[in-house]
Amino acid sequence: MTTLRKPLALAAVSALALSTLVSAPAAGTTTPTDVALEWYHVTAETIAAAGAPTQVTNNRTWAIGWIAATRALLRSPAAPTPYQEAAVATAVHETLVTLAPARKTELDQALTATLARIPDGSAETAGVAAGRQQAQAILASRADDGLDPASVNAPFTPPSAAAGVWQPTPPTYSPATQYGNRLAKPFLLDSADQFRPGPPPALGSPQYNRDLAEVRADGAVGSTTRTQAQTDTATFWLGSSYVLYTEPLRVALSEAAQRPLAERTKLVALFHVAAVDTQIATSDTKYAYLRWRPITALRTTVDAEWTPLHNTPAHPDYPSGHNTYSGSAEQVLTTLVGARTTKPYTIGSPSAPGVTRTYSNWRQLTVENVDARVWSGIHTRTADTVGVTLGRQVAAHALRNAGKLFG
Template sequence: MRSLRRSLALAITPVLAFSTVQASATTQQQVDVALEWFDVTATTITAAGAPTQVTNNRTWAIGWLAATRALLRTPTTSRPNDYRDAALAGAIHETLVTLVPARKTELDQSLTTTLARIPDGSSESAGLTAGRRQAQTVLASRANDGLDPASVNVPFTPPPATPGIWQPTPPTFSPATQYGNRLAKPFLLRQADQYRPGPPPALDSSRYRRDLAEVRADGAVDSTTRTQAQTDTATFWLGSSYVLYTAPSRVALAEIARKPLVERAKLIALFHVASVDTQIATSDTKYAYQLWRPVTAIRTTADPTWTPLHTTPAHPDYPSGHNTYSGAAEQVLTALVGARTAKPYTIGSPTAPGVTRTYSDWRQLTTENVDARVWSGIHTRTADLVGVTLGRQVAANTLREADRLFR
């Protein structure tokens, strides 16, 4: 957990620092309540979030879904904006104090800060009550959904060592993780295997041989074919997808600052709903096919001492979870924000301290994730590309079925 908190803190610190400076420079101006509570959510999870990525996506999804539901039900009032600001803050505060109780003192102070800007009255109190009520309703609907850390990492016993079948990987040979995701309750998928892709290429196929040869050459720790720029890309995108995509999702929220508050809350809710459902679908596919990792394949068939640039995560190769996540994120952000941003944006990475990269769209993030996992030596390119497609499919389903969440 300490590693998760440190990683997210590094990734969002530049964003939060900018936000603080911006706020101090506009003390008398209206505060953007959506960005304010985005930062509260991110900071809360950084400080005391779950050790499992999907659990933290679930926390975001519940809080921002509750906020959207409350905003969609804005009553006729003389001060509708007061109602909306209080509703959003109330929904997210109620969610976070329930799911991250260690941060209650800080969360109560954040709520006090928001409410102090809103004139006392019936609109404020109604909004706060509505937000809290919607949070309680969504929390109840997600109780025992199998996305708590213990359920996510329920033990998995791999079958006997067989060519092509996943086994724990060096150097630690750790037990499999994330098996329980495939057993969890989705938000909008009808079932975990709804978009399960076909099987990976056969071990004796030309495609698989080509995939493995590429990883062996370009993904080795001592590769002579991987360039420094490729190594840098692999290192930049090495960390948690949740951490790496927190800054881009904040950029997206700011990008639609002129849209109604309900549409902005919906963006963050659907981003994380899609992320949760994508991780469920990813684990379903990984453990349905149980394809061995490149390090196992290469050591078994070609070079018993081969070592990847980066340590291989403890779950099967096909598909790449980083790329299902990036595919889902790209799909949601493109659909709800647009393919390109109004101006370039810059993000950092906890696995490349001090390094930043600048982008003007969402597609390039996906492209770099595909390459990065090959150059890290931990995924085949087919696993990456199939992952992107799966993530896009699940996210498209989220967008089509979104109304079911807001009834």
């Protein structure tokens, strides 16, 4: 069950900071540093400070660094701890310095701190070399993959206005975004349309009418049917999926603390590989069907003044990108870690500063995402539920084909 609280100690902490915090041992303790959590924190902090403006680009950065770390470990599965720790730190460092060069000073300091803990010798030297080599190889293989910000937001000219067809939405009528995702190079998908779902409900069909009626009533800015708790849920999940899921993935990494280091780096890598491929598949479906958003449908056919609780993003309705992301995340975390956590975990949100929610599984995040986009007035429920299914399918494919990444 989800719980809500606004502790005073967190009131001054941003939601973004909450999503990247990694607990440190208490002063005076001798608990060994967990290199996976250490470099998870470094990656999250680096992207928070100097990441790309496009979500999928940041997922790509994570994927490259943590694939490189996993490959370096799997190439020498019997290597001693000094090799393993040096390989992970160096692989992630090399990736981040290349893709977020503005943070080079901080990244160099972090690598120096990690390597200073590791006994000098041939194992450490070999780990550094392996991590750097794998990062450089993957960076080279992903060059010009179409996931840089300019390519992600490649220009798209919508067709002439017609019933059911997406058009830029008020209040800003911004140009379409994320069109270029569908043209990008996936990590493991055979093609962007490999899992493309069937078309959205036909205009005027019973399902279409139910979807639109629900959004009209529950997603309006002045809704009399939406409760305060539902409004809170809509606001909490309005923020970036990347930011909102940074803490759940860290929790999953902690849950797997007793597993081999290569399994843990693989968890992080596959989470972000699936996220990238899911966003590619999402944009493919969105721009294949070009289904209009609820605000356009309602203002055109029902109520010219209808306004959603939250502003509508600048891309088509079907399917919901928030829900493809949540479906993908749930699939990876459930498969690799288990459906439930050993103890409750708490996350914050960039769109609800000071508010936290507590969970004990991954599925509830998906359930809330589905409802939230309807209550925000941003998506139809069908766009949400189809999105979850698409995300799960893409993630399951990534998990089945992980060997192609790691050899």
